[in-house]
Amino acid sequence: MPLQPVSRRSVPDEVFDQVLGEVVDGGLEAGEALPSERRLAEVLGVSRPAVREALQRMAQTRLVEVRHGGATTVRDFRRYAGLDLLPRLLVRGGGLDATVARSILEARLVIGPGVAALAAERGGPALLAALTGAVDALAGTEDDVERQVHALAYWDVVVDGADSLAFRLMFNSLRAAYEPALEALAPVMAEEVGQVGAYRVLTAAIGEGDPDTARAAAERVLRPATTSLLTALRALDETRQEKR
Amino acid sequence: MPLQPVSRRSVPDEVFDQVLGEVVDGGLEAGEALPSERRLAEVLGVSRPAVREALQRMAQTRLVEVRHGGATTVRDFRRYAGLDLLPRLLVRGGGLDATVARSILEARLVIGPGVAALAAERGGPALLAALTGAVDALAGTEDDVERQVHALAYWDVVVDGADSLAFRLMFNSLRAAYEPALEALAPVMAEEVGQVGAYRVLTAAIGEGDPDTARAAAERVLRPATTSLLTALRALDETRQEKR
DNA sequence: GTCCACGTACTGGTCTGACCACTTGACCAC
DNA sequence: GTGGTCAAGTGGTCAGACCAGTACGTGGAC
Numbered sequence: 001m002p003l004q005p006v007s008r009r010s011v012p013d014e015v016f017d018q019v020l021g022e023v024v025d026g027g028l029e030a031g032e033a034l035p036s037e038r039r040l041a042e043v044l045g046v047s048r049p050a051v052r053e054a055l056q057r058m059a060q061t062r063l064v065e066v067r068h069g070g071a072t073t074v075r076d077f078r079r080y081a082g083l084d085l086l087p088r089l090l091v092r093g094g095g096l097d098a099t100v101a102r103s104i105l106e107a108r109l110v111i112g113p114g115v116a117a118l119a120a121e122r123g124g125p126a127l128l129a130a131l132t133g134a135v136d137a138l139a140g141t142e143d144d145v146e147r148q149v150h151a152l153a154y155w156d157v158v159v160d161g162a163d164s165l166a167f168r169l170m171f172n173s174l175r176a177a178y179e180p181a182l183e184a185l186a187p188v189m190a191e192e193v194g195q196v197g198a199y200r201v202l203t204a205a206i207g208e209g210d211p212d213t214a215r216a217a218a219e220r221v222l223r224p225a226t227t228s229l230l231t232a233l234r235a236l237d238e239t240r241q242e243k244r
Numbered sequence: 245m246p247l248q249p250v251s252r253r254s255v256p257d258e259v260f261d262q263v264l265g266e267v268v269d270g271g272l273e274a275g276e277a278l279p280s281e282r283r284l285a286e287v288l289g290v291s292r293p294a295v296r297e298a299l300q301r302m303a304q305t306r307l308v309e310v311r312h313g314g315a316t317t318v319r320d321f322r323r324y325a326g327l328d329l330l331p332r333l334l335v336r337g338g339g340l341d342a343t344v345a346r347s348i349l350e351a352r353l354v355i356g357p358g359v360a361a362l363a364a365e366r367g368g369p370a371l372l373a374a375l376t377g378a379v380d381a382l383a384g385t386e387d388d389v390e391r392q393v394h395a396l397a398y399w400d401v402v403v404d405g406a407d408s409l410a411f412r413l414m415f416n417s418l419r420a421a422y423e424p425a426l427e428a429l430a431p432v433m434a435e436e437v438g439q440v441g442a443y444r445v446l447t448a449a450i451g452e453g454d455p456d457t458a459r460a461a462a463e464r465v466l467r468p469a470t471t472s473l474l475t476a477l478r479a480l481d482e483t484r485q486e487k488r
Numbered sequence: 489g490t491c492c493a494c495g496t497a498c499t500g501g502t503c504t505g506a507c508c509a510c511t512t513g514a515c516c517a518c
Numbered sequence: 519g520t521g522g523t524c525a526a527g528t529g530g531t532c533a534g535a536c537c538a539g540t541a542c543g544t545g546g547a548c
Contacts, residue, residue, distance in 0.1 A: 069539030110358030313510030
């Protein structure tokens with residue numbers, strides 16, 4: 001049995017999550033005013049510093065605007081929130097949000113080839129060696145979860161090779177959304193991470209230093225699973241429509 | 245003279261910025277331990293809650309790891325930080341960081357066409373109308389700063405049309421990095437935002453609903469300025485090399 | 489009557505000091 | 519060695535106080 005570290009949620013964490021939930025799940029509309037810190041503290045049965053900490057974190061994420069002397073108001077997260085909010089929006093309301101999942105798949109399909117092209121442009125022998133190592137690790141296991149971990153590590157190397165901070169940070173944010181669901185996604189991602197051959201082709205293309213070839217190879221890695229997942233999501237959506 | 249709202253930096257803000265600076269500008273390496281909250285409070289001459297608030301915000305950004313009972317340690321921001329850190333990294337150390345600026349331009353060139361393609365796929369007459377309105381606004385001014393604002397608003401509409409939360413959040417993060425420097429960038433961006441014709445072509449392509457045409461049109465909008473800016477950045481870099 | 493100044497009652501901002509909960513590492517008994 | 523114990527240091531939380539800024543009603547000046 002894989003023992004898990006016990007999770008100890010702090011009081012401000014709890015408050016943060018509750019307020020966040022109200023904001024992203026629609027309990028509080030944009031422009032609406034939050035209760036005062038004192039009032040919130042009273043209602044939630046915690047101290048004011050705890051509430052304060054949570055609200056400051058909300059402000060940092062651009063989800064609320066706090067004005068000294070005035071009320072703290074909710075901002076439109078669709079308009080202002082950053083990519084770091086993605087994990088939270090993906091699991092909105094219990095299960096995965098199909099719309100959000102779709103958007104992540106689409107984004108991946110756009111960004112992956114772009115990063116691969118940059119990596120091909122900039123990478124040298126060292127990058128090729130690192131990629132080869134990563135793909136060997138991928139080939140060395142049969143377990144779907146492990147394969148996903150190795151595939152993620154592979155892309156990590158690609159992003160490093162692209163030598164782009166913007167893409168690196170994007171990748172970090174996307175990974176933060178992806179990793180928690182990694183085990184649950186094992187069955188649906190098996191198709192993709194099992195294609196060791198496609199990864200080898202991509203590796204060779206990047207190694208050759210030709211951006212266009214690398215772009216195409218990356219698309220060949222990502223496209224199949226993306227398409228079938230999008231189809232599955234659409235079917236799911238239609239099922240839901242019928243239920244109404 | 246354009247009066248600016250006075251900036252009232254709060255104490256935790258100040259602490260946050262200082263610690264953030266230490267972390268991203270290399271004063272503190274990844275893995276290193278921060279001074280204790282009490283010690284930091286003493287050294288900075290502020291109360292412990294103020295320090296605490298700042299550190300919690302650092303933790304939220306995945307820049308430090310705080311462990312109850314143990315020391316707070318610095319994490320590797322290149323590996324864990326999200327896209328929301330981009331603005332801060334762009335202006336590292338006084339001026340713009342050329343490497344980071346380059347990466348943003350490259351990312352823009354990858355994402356813009358991708359978003360345009362999605363918008364073409366999904367948008368209807370309403371999107372076309374909104375885009376036309378945005379491009380008309382762009383055409384209606386000669387001022388380079390205003391043009392940039394309108395171009396940004398235009399892309400905002402495109403992103404809306406793509407109906408993708410992931411791209412929307414990415415756009416928000418990138419805009420947060422771009423907007424503060426908007427005025428400073430007016431001269432170098434003039435070339436791009438002055439090409440009203442290219443925007444009209446893009447608008448028409450999206451309106452027609454053909455993803456590939458839209459992708460190509462978006463690239464024609466973004467490519468020229470991207471290329472010349474990248475060249476300029478490279479030249480800048482070489483100048484700096486020679487100075488050494 | 490209209491308008492503006494002002495006071496009041498609220499909001500968030502900050503501090504102090506205390507105590508609890510947890511981790512670490514040294515020490516000690518086995 | 520192994521495991522238990524304890525003290526010291528760390529973050530976690532709280533209560534209460536006071537400062538600083540904003541919103542709004544009320545009054546007086548015109």
